Amino acid sequence: MSTFIATFVVLMVFFLLMSVGYLVKKKAVEGSCGGLGVLGIEKACDCDDPCDKRKRRMAKEEERNEKLAKNRII
Template sequence: MMSTFIAAFVVLLLFFLLMSVGYIIKRKAVEGSCGGLGVLGIEKACDCDDPCDKRKRRMAESEREAKLNQNRII
């Protein structure tokens, strides 16, 4: 029982080690290969007609920042 746990832990540790080496060499983040939500026709993570208050605040903040950046002189 304990040897199975140790073997599984070592395999998992080896997997993470190899992933980190791949990231260090390629400098590219791990990403999905299936296209994610775009395949389903959903263009954004929150596809609600009426977003929640937290989402509305984030959207308003990003619009405000975009306007500030657009009107910035320097």
């Protein structure tokens, strides 16, 4: 039982450190390979003309980002 508790505590410490790192850097956790950006792909859907569903989602994201930028305190 003590091994389980020690493992749980260590795991929670790592989660705490990762969350503090996110709050300080304002940067999402990403893989070591760099993801799709390394390949020159700006988005997961790399089509020239996105479908209507993708266009609506992109519009919502843009609207949300504008609201966040407008209401940002810092």
